[in-house]
Amino acid sequence: MKALRWGLIVVTVLMGLTGTWRLVGPRPDAEVGAVKQLHFLRAAIEDGADHQAQGLFPEGYFFLNVLYGLTWVQVATARPEYEAEAVREARWSLDRLQSTDGTAPFTRHLDPPYGIFHAGWTNWLRGAIATLDSTAMAEYTRSSTEIAKAFEASDSPYLTAYPGQAWPVDSTVAIASLALHDRITTPHFTQTRSRWLELVRQHLDPATGLMPHQAEPGPTGARATSQSIIQRFLPEIDREFAQSQYQLFRDKFVIGYAPGVREFPKGQSGSGDVDSGPLVLGISLSATVVTAGAARLQGDPLEGALLRVGEIVGAPITGLTTKRYAFGVLPTGDAFLAWSTTARSPGSPTADSPAVHRLTWWWPLPWLLLCWLPALLVAGVIHLRKRTSRTPLH
Structure with a gap:
């Protein structure tokens, strides 16, 4: 019995030390x-x-x-x-x-082929490869031109991903791939990107000022599942617009003291679905993870906090x-x-922008308490059992 008690003490203390190190130790x-x-x-x-x-x-x-x-x-x-x-x-x-x-x-006959989700992400990967291997540039330029023509032929900034369905996040990734192309080689798509931004500003979610979650078959309010990815790619397209959108997103979705990212704006509630996955007290785990990357590009210390919590939860x-x-x-x-x-x-050799955001200094405290809670409980139970065993019988 004594060996069991000591075993529990050692295990829970190690858990507390590990969690503490992951929260406040060097990254x-x-x-x-x-x-x-x-x-x-x-x-x-x-x-x-x-x-x-x-x-x-x-x-x-x-x-x-x-x-x-x-x-x-x-x-x-x-x-x-x-x-x-x-x-x-x-x-x-x-x-x-x-x-x-x-x-x-995906559906082959869409414009661009297989829809803007498949086309945009695939083209972003092509561009990423082209930054390391110049032999990929010809294919990258060809596919970028195809995507640009699809945007220029559309009255909406949001192209379809599946028949009759369009999500703004997918078009954001695709436009970012055009911006990357113009950054690493001769610019070809400046007008396409400018027109897209102008149309986006005309189709923002009126409740939040952010891009909507879905555009077709009908617009829906902003949600973190798509916003976290949008905020990751907007800096590639227009830095000033990206900063203003990120600030709105941070104000309306981020819980700084947790820290975590709500799936729905503060003041609204909803259920998880196939996009967000299950929600924990309204927080989307997937959006929280992706937001860490967006925060990194914005120079936001929220990035470090989210990743440190991920080291504990994960x-x-x-x-x-x-x-x-x-x-x-x-x-x-x-x-x-x-x-x-x-x-x-x-x-780009630079991972992020100069820091312009702040985070509450005490955010690690609830997590430190959680890390040490098992050790405190074990110590309390052992102390209580000792007191009980020493109590004289009358």
């Missing part, structure tokens, strides 16, 4: 941790994790593969020694997106060559986290 190297996650993800994809993800939500296969390739490019942008491996792995990812499995959920297991969160049961979550942890513009 580990983002790229080193991401490479270990990527090694885990490559093995998981080869074992069919992307096909399994497709059974969970409509773009599961696509997201797992595209984020795998994009994260490799981000790692190589910061660490040139990984460039050859990154190009090889990102091209492998691109091939999977363009395969029969990659295009199966309970990562780190080996010599791999790293996985939540025991690796949801590789797509690892992919989003690795993508956010290493967030930067492809080809």
